Amino acid sequence: MATLPKLSPKDYASDQEVRWCPGCGDYSILAQMKKVFSTLQIVKENAVFVSGIGCSSRFPYYMDTYGIHGIHGRAPAIAAGLKIMRPELSVWVITGDGDGLSIGGNHLLHAIRRNLDINIILFNNRIYGLTKGQYSPTSEFGKKTKSTPLGSVDYPLHPLSVAIGAEATFVARSIDVHVKHLADVLEAAARHKGVSFVEIYQNCNIFNDGAYEYAADRSQRFDNVVELEHGKPLQFGKNKEKGIRWNGSDLEIVTIGENGISEKDLLVHNEKAESPASAFLLSRMTYPQFPEPIGIFRNIERPSYEELIQNQVRHALETGSDNSLESFFHSGETWVVE
Amino acid sequence: MATLPKLSPKDYASDQEVRWCPGCGDYSILAQMKKVFSTLQIVKENAVFVSGIGCSSRFPYYMDTYGIHGIHGRAPAIAAGLKIMRPELSVWVITGDGDGLSIGGNHLLHAIRRNLDINIILFNNRIYGLTKGQYSPTSEFGKKTKSTPLGSVDYPLHPLSVAIGAEATFVARSIDVHVKHLADVLEAAARHKGVSFVEIYQNCNIFNDGAYEYAADRSQRFDNVVELEHGKPLQFGKNKEKGIRWNGSDLEIVTIGENGISEKDLLVHNEKAESPASAFLLSRMTYPQFPEPIGIFRNIERPSYEELIQNQVRHALETGSDNSLESFFHSGETWVVE
Amino acid sequence: MTTATEQSHLVKRVEEIESATVRFAGDSGDGMQLVGEQFTTATVVFGNDISTLPDYPAEIRAPAGTLAGVSGFQINFSSQEVHTPGDRIDALFALNPAALKVNLPDLRFGGVIVADADAFTKENLEKVGYKSNPLEDDSLREYKVVSIPLSDMNFKAVEGLGLDRKTANRCKNFFALGLAFWLYDRPMEPTIRWVQQKFVKRPAIMDANLRTLKAGYHFGETAEIFTSSYRINRAVIPPGTYRKISGNEGIAMGLVAAAKLANKPLFYASYPITPASDILHSLSAKKNYGVVTFQAEDEIAAMCAVIGAAYGGSLAVTGTSGPGVALKSEAIGLAVMTELPAVIVNVQRGGPSTGLPTKTEQADLFQAIFGRNGECPVPVVAAATPADCFETAIEACRIALQFMTPVILLSDGYLANGSEPWRIPDIDSLPKIDVNYHTNKYNFQPYSRNERLGRPWAVPGTPELQHRIGGLEKQHITGNVNYDPDNHEYMVKLRDEKIHGIQEDIPPLEINGDATGDLLVLGWGGAYGSIMTAVEKARREKRSVSSAHLRYLNPFPKNLENVLSGFKKILIPELNLGQLRFIIRSRFLIDSEGLNKIKGKPFQVNEIYEKIVDLLEN
């Protein structure tokens, strides 16, 4: 067989017009997704994007793969049925902060704990985009929106804390405009076997513009973001002059060189730690008290749900004496009338 | 006014026949609840028990308070509406591991993150009792049940990790048969302002008998359970000869006196820590690798949802110029036809 | 600057007409909804009767210049009574080629097209498949085309205010609005006031909008491109103070009013969904009226929170659209079993499934009446017009509170977003809703019954009335869990009877026209306006046709069978495949004709009128 020509990112574009607002962060995510598909040369017909409802959930229409634009919040459940029966497919769940954490929180939780080998990408714009600007479970406390004109009074969820609390095996975060970083994270998610949960900070320039300016803006990001690297100490700042240290009871920011602090005193990131404790710790670092970590928080291997189930089926099929309908019908007590 | 006679535990019993299986752990929880109500002299008519569906969810029928036996998984949502509108009531949610973590996981998550001042008591028997023995989200990996005859293949949730990941302000655990401990924990939950989440290890002697024998049994519990006490080091064993230490990257079991280890090296429990990190760490300790902590994992104060909302309302009512229907109808552009 | 000559010149050019239908159309980002709203306000303040129809895409902002991205707002205004936004457009303001292409089919022959010539660029024309520029190729010869460099004139108007080009361009909708004001002789003051308030903190934007608004107006006045402007006299409207009201506003106000009338706190729990979200938005800003809103994590939680709040003694309401009702249906069953008062508002949209989220439809009637497990009767009421949403909301609350039952209130996307003038009622004229909590501890039984078969509402906090409710079958009177076969049958029938008994408490169905005749047009919900208008038109032509409009869909008014029996034929127009018709057939074994439209749009008057004529003549 002749080798197929390599697919470029644009080969993964469907023929549908992209319908997000001009300037929406979703464009960048779409571009990086296509790039990663090209990098990994994922076979188009073997990939399926499953989504719920929301601006972000329009994503599947724009990829020339298979896709289901589902109902609000249920994408992980749809993906579960698909993946269990078709383990060989590359299954991606696209969801929003409302879709995934408000109405769909429970399905997210269970898809994660089951460790289905799917990639869940949560576009977190801290707002309901499609329904025109209500607050979401990740909106800041006190947020004024259409549905909270006096400010919201519920404490926001930290998506990564939720995922880690739900036994996630791969957890990561990136930012729509950090295209290189984003592509790397998506690629790592794709490569991870088992559930991958990725939170992407996404700007909604219509209803929540600038929500992540502190992390996205070129002049501020060095101070407000710390990039996680496996086996490396947590350092940030323009010249990596600052770091994160565990002081015995909590994390703290330190400056290298001051008070005799050197790189060796810093927390060293271990994405492979069996215990989710340190990943959880990192998920609690929030701006403005802390720089926010981006990159891979946790990345461990465990057999996936569909693999274990299909193994049971295979084993039963192989060891079962007779798998015919005949034997099924005749199981249990039977008698003959002549 | 004459002072009312003190209410004894049995004064809190309703006139309904208790219908759990003989030997069920639920009886003990009911008894301790009545005891705590008596200790706190909770006014009967000011308490409401709200539950979902399951053996455990029959609980409200047996308390001579107000009560709603709801639908499966939705008790936290029912309680939310009630508590928001009636903040002065003492509202208790009774749920099971299936009710609260399978179908109802999302409502639990959101009731917790909103920090409603309600007490959520999860009876964890690691099985579906009422529907006669299917596995639940807390059943051990590999569990053989009616619906998993070859063993379950999903990884169990840790209820306390989930709660902590969802921003809980009070998190605790106790065991049905440790009546004194259980009463203390329920009392602390009742006293905590904001959401209280309590997991109770409960024996289902019909479908999952002995699930917690390691922790309940008098001869084993000292080695398998560590009682948390605020400000105290984590010690366990018949003579408190063992302890838990943070070794810089994970928890480990140590023996006091060996290798020069003294009490001072042990992890000291701080239920008031602002960061949920250490509470999360403790929630990961599971038998048989570790003794399992019981008691209060986390106990911090934050304004509750209903308090904040009712403050907004009160403020708006007080500062709004005119609160009449008249002014409402006339708001915006009006014109007169003569 | 206005000279005497010009004045008289102007006067000559004013043409008096009875009514007009205008549509503003442009990109979703062009601010057409705002222009429509402002034009509407000016029009009602001026004193016409009106009806409006906003129409926008499901995307927040579809790609600029595409057909899918067109957003429109239509208003019908008249010196006579108006019941619909109008079938055909008299004047179309088209801010780009896409807007022209999408809306042209609705323009009447000879209608006016005001187009922004600057937007008819080659690129924009190609985007929507125009081979040549319709403004220039004579393809629009049947219409009065007014092609003006609107964008450019807008730029000129706002020049010197230091706005960047993008911001400046954003004001052009106000140029169009100014021109429309001139064309229909509307007062600018309400809009000027609005702009001044809205942009109080951004003076440059304020200035720009005001300048371009006036520039548009003056352009109309001076440019002599219109052969005439139009004058539509004030409608003869009953005296009173009026405001504009949309269906969603009507529901919000009705709920607040009902709470006051019943003297109960209002709790509104909802999960955002088009086209119901505005009720949540509106009520969440009404804390100064004691309203508590709760944006729940999903629709199930919203309904369950309502159950909790109702048990606690609130007037508890949830609002959503069809997919949300589907999710709520299990919990609605719990409210039926526990017999708690609650209102479930369904602002219907195009289905099934996600369907057409921003379009209107009446296809959730079956779901409202039948969509639950078990024998699970729920009263259903439906609003007929935006203003009627107010009254129907109060009525839904009244039934819920007085009969201790969940009630479903049906609205639809057309009513929700459309608006009409509303005479603000005298508060004292609104009927008190007489409901008291039960507090008497003697012989208290949670499932005892009053004359309406309602059970006592005993709320937590009431001494000695502790009791437990739930979804399992209840024993008659005591409310204890009960599995007895006869009790179950008794209770199933009792719950059914209770809902049926609401018939005794609602007004008989009124007939518009004669009580007997050749044809009755029976309607429900948002089809009201078109049916009324069509029937009146036919009646003016002395045709033997009457109409009747059902607010109560479950149970029906007692006299419905009697009303139906007065006519040889019955026509039931619905925006579905015939759901009311199906139920009427079953209940009364009466045949009827259906007029069924499932296009995400309201009925046009003519569609109904023609069907009437057809049925009468054949």
Place this chain on the structure above:
Amino acid sequence: MTTATEQSHLVKRVEEIESATVRFAGDSGDGMQLVGEQFTTATVVFGNDISTLPDYPAEIRAPAGTLAGVSGFQINFSSQEVHTPGDRIDALFALNPAALKVNLPDLRFGGVIVADADAFTKENLEKVGYKSNPLEDDSLREYKVVSIPLSDMNFKAVEGLGLDRKTANRCKNFFALGLAFWLYDRPMEPTIRWVQQKFVKRPAIMDANLRTLKAGYHFGETAEIFTSSYRINRAVIPPGTYRKISGNEGIAMGLVAAAKLANKPLFYASYPITPASDILHSLSAKKNYGVVTFQAEDEIAAMCAVIGAAYGGSLAVTGTSGPGVALKSEAIGLAVMTELPAVIVNVQRGGPSTGLPTKTEQADLFQAIFGRNGECPVPVVAAATPADCFETAIEACRIALQFMTPVILLSDGYLANGSEPWRIPDIDSLPKIDVNYHTNKYNFQPYSRNERLGRPWAVPGTPELQHRIGGLEKQHITGNVNYDPDNHEYMVKLRDEKIHGIQEDIPPLEINGDATGDLLVLGWGGAYGSIMTAVEKARREKRSVSSAHLRYLNPFPKNLENVLSGFKKILIPELNLGQLRFIIRSRFLIDSEGLNKIKGKPFQVNEIYEKIVDLLEN
């Protein structure tokens, strides 16, 4: 030990009867369901026709000795065809006073009561409100009372095996079973085999059960307390290999069969709920037939997983009861819009809300047909008997796969747990279900249509057929998201027509009896057996009555109207307030009589028979 005299003595005492109805009743913990199952097995193996009815409380184990805690199992067996578990009991085995009290009303005059005298203690009697011991106070004089110290005899039988008292006492149900075996001359071998297998690892328990079983049998033989034992001859049954089948087993087998017949993998996603859970249990043990089961986190997830699996090419099925269907209804709408094959099994139970979870009812028909937002047609089929569950499940799958649509399959608690003999079909006689994935890439359009209006099933992994589906309205042919008004109407009607078109693919309704006459009894679902028996009885009396039973409830068989028109009167018995009747009235403008029972119990033959007589004579 048996002497010749005794032998002849025995022979004399055997009485031949045509049929008998026996009920075993005791505490939930007494193992009555097991006894019932074992007696049933023995009876079918012996060769009678049978029908059974288990009946147990909603609590796992209600407090011992209470009325609420009584668990019962009824079996009707006969040398003739049997369609129902029997109206009246001939013999009642009552293991405590509560069991006696609850079941006595169903015992026929002169019926046998076998009671465990040891359980009629003062405490137990008081618990259920007996003032004196009915076994002794002559209040049961209308019956044949056999009061025996059953507990004690059981203890004696198992003595010496080293069992503690509690464990020993647990065996007493087998003593009762042994006695019943003797009384009705049933073979003990199947039960002996079962005990030997079941307790292979617990020999003491095995021994105990076998000993007490035999002790019971021998007690009957020797004690001379019965005036006779009974013999019910083999029924004349078509030759073949038989097994006992319950409705839930029937569905499980039908689904596995359908998957094999269609050559597609079977995926069953479910959330446990009474009375549907057993389907999940049964299928989860069928991995050796390639079945994959998924216990989802809730019913919504189960339905959504089904959608995902169906898109992936599986025969995807979910099973639940009414409250679960309520939760699934939004997702069922998505399956309708995406036109994916799926089967939703609803094992109906008493409603509304949580209702009567362990009792039967037929009140979810409305929900099945109407319970979704928008115009959302779904085919609905219903099984008539436990064995028919097998066939109906295959048929539901066939329709789903061939028409690319979700299908709702209605069963009920009575069918689910009841059982009857089932002649195991010849596998080759089952029709293949002809469905292929679409793989042809030329001119592929995801919403193109075949002659059945089904769209192509193109599954992920198929090269060059990438396409996206979803809940928004679809463009005809291309399947692209589309908001065009005419397209929407077209698609709404197309989906409706597709489901309607299933009429062409299903058999006409058969009439049991004459095609014309005075009365037609029209039924659906689990009412079949009682209707059949009642109608046959009336026909034997030469009454002008026929019956017809609807498997297809949406769409109806084409000839239904024609069938109905052959009769002067129509009677529709349903375990609800008249749901089918409501639909029939609407569809055909035909009046009918309803016989409606909502007691959580199936129809008794007599209830229907009496109604037939009443209608024919008045």
